[in-house]
Amino acid sequence: MIHLGADDLAALLTPTAAxxxxxxxxxxxxxxxxxxDRSSVAVPAGELxxxxxxxxxxxGVKIAGVAPANPAxxxxxxxxxxxxxxxxxxxxxxVLDAAALTTVRTAAVSALAIDALAEPDATRLVLFGAGPxxxxxxxxxxxxxxxxxxxxxxxxxxxxxxxxTHARGLGLEARSGGASDVAVADxxxxxxxxxxxxxxxxxxxxxxxxxxxxxxxxxVRETDSxxxxxxxxxVEARSAALREAGDLLIPLAEGVIGQDHLAGTLAALVRGEAxxxxxxxxxxxxxxxxxxxxxxxxxxFRASGTLxxxxxxxxxxxxxxxxxxxxxxx
Numbered sequence: 610m611i612h613l614g615a616d617d618l619a620a621l622l623t624p625t626a627a628x629x630x631x632x633x634x635x636x637x638x639x640x641x642x643x644x645x646d647r648s649s650v651a652v653p654a655g656e657l658x659x660x661x662x663x664x665x666x667x668x669g670v671k672i673a674g675v676a677p678a679n680p681a682x683x684x685x686x687x688x689x690x691x692x693x694x695x696x697x698x699x700x701x702x703x704v705l706d707a708a709a710l711t712t713v714r715t716a717a718v719s720a721l722a723i724d725a726l727a728e729p730d731a732t733r734l735v736l737f738g739a740g741p742x743x744x745x746x747x748x749x750x751x752x753x754x755x756x757x758x759x760x761x762x763x764x765x766x767x768x769x770x771x772x773x774t775h776a777r778g779l780g781l782e783a784r785s786g787g788a789s790d791v792a793v794a795d796x797x798x799x800x801x802x803x804x805x806x807x808x809x810x811x812x813x814x815x816x817x818x819x820x821x822x823x824x825x826x827x828x829v830r831e832t833d834s835x836x837x838x839x840x841x842x843x844v845e846a847r848s849a850a851l852r853e854a855g856d857l858l859i860p861l862a863e864g865v866i867g868q869d870h871l872a873g874t875l876a877a878l879v880r881g882e883a884x885x886x887x888x889x890x891x892x893x894x895x896x897x898x899x900x901x902x903x904x905x906x907x908x909x910f911r912a913s914g915t916l917x918x919x920x921x922x923x924x925x926x927x928x929x930x931x932x933x934x935x936x937x938x939x
């Protein structure tokens with residue numbers, strides 16, 4: 610069994626390769642609706658999240674610690690590990706850093722959503738947040754669209770300026786800004802720990818796309834009900850979104866939208882089975898799912914050269930997702 614840390618993940622798998630690993634398993638027929646629920650256990654320092662997934666070739670489980678007080682100590686908010694197992698024997702193959710894996714896979718999921726939902730000529734990004742996810746999402750956005758401008762919105766000025774400096778180093782016109790900057794955005798990405806809406810959804814242009822990844826709690830949201838009402842809404846899985854996504858559950862509880870307001874899923878977009886309308890904002894809400902961790906972890910492990918190479922579309926096919934063997938979605 611090997612250990613793969615953050616540096617290993619960065620060296621072994623590019624953001625583009627991570628996104629392709631996710632797209633490949635969706636094209637192969639994986640049905641995210643069949644994934645197991647996330648478990649959460651309260652502990653004195655925060656919570657532990659337990660996220661298992663399995664396929665014919667691999668199985669795995671992520672145990673992620675969420676420690677809200679850690680950043681004030683100079684420590685990461687997300688901790689833990691992902692245990693990757695051989696599918697046929699369930700023998701352990703590798704342990705991956707959970708925080709690094711979560712960052713990579715979340716940005717990879719968002720890259721697929723941006724590619725499907727953002728206007729092809731999108732150039733102006735408003736990025737809420739200035740932590741590790743913000744850096745990873747900036748790179749994913751640059752890999753999918755020819756951005757020229759980025760506005761960073763963060764409650765911590767020093768963190769915002771560091772990200773602005775980083776963005777300028779990538780050749781972008783970058784500055785720190787505020788919530789009102791969404792009025793001229795082509796793309797908005799929210800990757801924060803905010804519990805209340807970050808901006809006024811009425812100000813967003815009709816052509817813009819929004820990606821929100823900051824929370825999987827039903828009582829927490831980064832976007833307001835007006836944005837959700839105005840937008841075509843896309844999710845990883847309807848079941849997970851209606852269980853965990855406060856950005857959607859709160860407008861549902863308010864009666865602003867019904868469950869039929871969800872336009873479709875990431876899988877449908879990737880497979881070309883659905884297309885977003887062009888007359889309203891497009892909103893992708895991600896809660897993070899265990900199949901994503903497994904797909905990316907398997908891709909990293911294959912890239913490490915410690916196991917026989919498997920076809921990229923085959924790693925998540927098997928009994929855990931019966932429809933995948935026939936190439937059908939669900």
